[in-house]
Amino acid sequence: MSIAAVRPDLPLANVNPVAKVAATVPLSIVLVLTLDAVSATVAILCEIVLFTAIGLGPLLWSPRTLPVWIAAPLTGISMVLYGAPSGAVLWEFGIVHVTEGSVQIGIATTARVIAIALPAVVLFLTIDPTDLADGLAQTLRLPARFVLGALAALRLVGSSIDDWRTLSLARRARGIADHGAVRRGLGQAFAMLVLAIRRGSTLATAMEARGFGAPGERTWARTAHFGRAEWVVVAVGCLVAAASATAAIATGSWNVIWS
């Protein structure tokens, strides 16, 4: 099994991954600067409209984004229960103070987590790890050894998942799977690590035998373009960030965290 596979027919699959990552940065900065519901809600609406328009709607509503929809309200609820109290107290129980202020913060936090995580997850699902490595090494000029080493390691994650399954079965076969799940889990994690290191060192030998890390200039079989499509993607990311900041300032809800 492999996690290093992306369907090449997805929209944006051919865009340099560096552009896709860069596009999410401005919005993240805006949403970190302010803690209000308006900015994040505007951002979410923009994201839904944009992703639907370019054909990523199915991915947006697929189970792959489910963790975002679950985690965001959970973060929000904890802010509601334990956030800095302000305004009228709605409910109190022990250290729990639900106030008007903490409810607002909770809603703003929920929206914020969705607004930042949703594009990250959706865009990442369109990124092929090989393309990302090409982008990081060729567009951003990160060291090839590091980038390709990480890429090769990523391919081993699939093997480690298989290892984990087999290790679980082997523990059942050896009669120790009835009790002590936590301790067994730790031992199993260690065993998985040992196997991963062994496989990794074989892979390293195979890579070295094929000239990896040899002195001299390395060439690239694939080109990482950074052209018009990439700039458009980055520009759209900036526009979404600008729209959400403008809306927050215009409605007077802009609320810089440290003020």
Place this chain on the structure above:
Amino acid sequence: MPTRDASSPRPASVTARGWGWRHGGRREPAVRDLDLQIRPGERVLLLGASGSGKSTLLHGLAGVLGGDDDGEAIGELLVDGRPASLSRGRSGLVLQDPDAQVVMARLGDDVAFGLENLGVAREQIWPRVTRALDAVGLDLPLDHATAQLSGGQRQRLALAGVLAMRPGIILLDEPTANLDPDGVREVRDAVARVVDETGATLVVIEHRVSTWLPVVDRVVVLGAAGGLLADGRPRDVVASRSGELRAAGVWLPGEVPWRAPRPEAAAGHPLLTAAGLDVARIPGSPLLRGADLRVDAGSILAITGPNGVGKSTLALTIAGLLRAEGGRLEPSAALADGLRGAPWRWRSRDLLTRIGTVFQSPEHQFLTGSVRAELEVGPRALRLGAVERTARVDELLAALRLERLAEANPFTLSGGEKRRLSVAGAIATRPRMLVLDEPTFGQDASTWRELARLIVGLRDEGIGVVAVTHDDVFVDAVADRRLEIGARRVAPAEHGDRR
């Protein structure tokens, strides 16, 4: 001699003069006092007992043994008259494990990887990639996912990867040990074609001599104590040195290391019956449907069939480790011993005295830091008393010749020792049935013989044995019955009127 491609590299020569290598942290050198000349274009089969340093020599020739931190070299090892460690790119190395040498996610990218590292210009890379893939007969799109390749295809991909680099010498370290018989032929034929076309020098390590005899023109046997044991034309070496080769664990052509005597008694009572069993590794995606089989006490059932057909999954299901997706799996009263339902409903501890499982790779089932502790895992889980526990473990250590290794760490054992230990761990709790996944896979002839004897011994004690295997010799010389899967994968709608 066939005409060579104009772009073919010059074949490389090899010279070893008093060469040796000691791995860092080891007291004894892995190779010592080696004097060897290989002329350009020679095709050499390299043999020797395990521990004679065959792999070390090959890694040395590939220049991947590392520097002074990794070990210590003695004497000279030259490729084309230059130190082997400096001539990377002149040699191409293919390793044993098909899973551990795929670098990239896409077929074409993987072949291109070596060329990129050598700094070949982009416009030359792709034609060379295509030509290398043609040469090994991998007729697939360049963006084909490497994760979806079979073992034989992966090994041919690794070969294409080194071939594209146009090495003067091709080095193969047991390239077919992990493959099913079709995969073995695929890879061997691809190698033969490639060396014919390029004229490159070839050095291959493999225990099963018959696979490579048609391809090589020289056999070199390394001695366990250093130096060469034999060197010459394949037929001569095999004929004149058969005793030494056999002692070194080499499989001589047409030989069966050991043949099981027919069982003394007829097969005993049935232990487990499967009817229309659908099995899945991951719940919800069945690999194999409608399997029927019966396991009898005192009989060895071999399950055979091509790679990827679901044999191992079937074995793990009848061993009570995976839940079946459909069909029936019924233990007899003798096996269930008071428990009800299918084996996958039983507790982990209850499996110990009923069904033992030996996994394909022994590392997956090791749990402790010493051989003795490893054998005590099961008896401890059964809460046997210390006296009984020690008695059982001592008996197993002696029976499987693991006594002198009792305190060793299981991970540091040799391949054959690991395999014996994993079987010993499973039988320490005296299960009535034993399921083995590829017990003899990739083993040299000595280990093979030991394992075959051990398994037949268990059969004669009345244990019902199931072995998933690609090994035709095992099926022929050891198994009592054979279940071949693959040809008839039954669709769900056809349930009920099979057989």
